[in-house]
Amino acid sequence: MNTLMDIRQELQTLASSAPAIIAATTTTAELADAEAAITGKRSPIAMARRGLGKIDPEQRRDVGILIKQVADALQHDIDQRRNELTESEETAALAADAVDMTLPGRAPVVGTHHVIQQVIDEIVDIFVALGFTVARGPEIETSFYNFTALNIPDTHPSRLESDTMYVDFGDADEGVLLRTHTSPMQARYMEQHDPPVYVVVPGKVFRADPLDPTHSPVFHQVEGLAVDTNITFGDLKGTLEMFAKQFLGKDTEVKFIPHYFPFTEPSAEMHAFSNGRWLELLGCGMVNPAVFENVGYDPSAVTGFAFGMGVERMAMVRHGIQDLRHLLENDARVLRQFV
Template sequence: MSYPNSMATMSNTLETDLQTLQQEAEKEITAVDSLEALEQLRINYLGKKGKLSQILRGMGKLSAEERPRVGSLANEVKESLQSHLDNQRNSLETAKLKAQLAAETLDVTMPGVSRPLGRLHPLNSTVDRVLDIFVGLGYQVATGPHIETDYYNFEALNIPPDHPARDMQDTFFLTENVLMRTHTSPVQIRYMETHEPPIRIVAPGRVYRRDTVDATHSAVFHQVEILAVDKGLTFTDLKGTIKEFLTQMFGEELPVKFRASYFPFTEPSAEVDVQWKGKWLEVMGCGMVDPNVLKAVGYDPEVYTGFAAGLGIERFAMVLHQIDDIRRLYNSDIRFLSQF
């Protein structure tokens, strides 16, 4: 920008340029619609290389009398522009915040996204119900591995390699001496090996047998077994325990029968029948622990006696919920499972 040589003319020109710059700047500041553009205007007008600085370079040619007047005007222009910039910045920030709030506002009158509550599977709820009863009777929950050795699954339970009872549990061998457990009885052996009597345990778990799948059989199913070992335990204690369990399980005292049976790890042994809705149902097996089993874990059968009992969870679940096919418990049909 060039200026006339006359000091008065120079002063008037600078004042005019300052006023013109103020008008143009204020007009642009008022029209700007973004914070980024506003910042660019600030740099263009008030920056070190901005338009205001360019105008003020001519003050060096003014007289000492004129310089304060032009300088005072320059400060007024600068303060005015800075004030307009601040006001516009506040306006833009407020508008931006309002727009963000409007975009993120939730309509609390609209229905929420439905997340149905989960429910316990009938097998899980049946296991929990059985465990609650026995824990209430003073039993401790014990668990063990699903992959067992032949010793724990058979031999320690009085089932030697040539015993015909093994034919009833023809199962899944992983190697010659390692298999998927066929019952939860190995848990009892492992527990007795590391604990001294008196003991009372309840052992729930999944078991595996090579059964043909049909309405009442599955190759994978669930058992719960109990074991009590102490001095002086008799079959009467066993009967009383089972009758109390069945009363709590079915919610009423029902007729119960004990039929003589055979299990290689108990002697004497019995099957337990209960009369439910006018029919006799076989619900579990039981017996006094065979002395050979006690010897296998280092207990003296002359000092200690014990009783054991076992039941199939699927059997109880089907009876209590009137389920007609065991396969319904495993096919994950939400229409079926949502009933429970």
């Protein structure tokens, strides 16, 4: 006969004995059995709930509250224990799935951009940020654009076959050749565009130099040209110094020393102080009025500066490359370093 006293008694007994039973379970299966015994259909709590109807209605509410308190407290213990057991059982199961964490990872293969292309892109981007655009031109070129339009006289030694590679194409008298610099695009670009002109020209160039640690018959240059109504040598200096600071670091010191190129006057070489020594970085100068005349610009109306730099040289300076041939042999051990 379930009396009020009996129900209270049983609940108190359960509340004091069940936590130890729950804590004593060692597997989720044991816990499930224990849970059935404590809160299941035949558990004292279920019995108490079923007996609630027979209780004096005045007491029923208090007893109901007591049942809920005991049931909630035990369910909390059970859930907590279940979490503990689930995690420890998962951990035990994962031990069999362990990986030697000192093994190398399974890395996807990622290719590299050639360092020459990287340096070209970087140089180009610096000038694009200064408001220049980009043009590219033919690698097989006429001697007119490669030499004559650039004020290089017919008798200049660079035209000789000891310096320039010619190809068997077209008018032999004119001379069709592998361009020896990117400068022909100065003339081509000015012929095709009215001033103002702000352009850089990256590309391959060719010289009859046998391969050795510092020479290659094929290498790369980036040419630059700025022509406007008010371009001065001061613009050349400031702009190229800015380039050097962007490319080599903002504390880079530069100096301009007079030099000679037929297509610029005055001409200069820019040297930069890098890694403890002065390096010849590029050639530059104010566009020679003869070049303006050759492309149909009025040299009394516009002025301009031009520059050209060797990309391999820039890459060698930047990356500590002593032998140019490393850039040319496509050795997998080298290319993978071009990250």
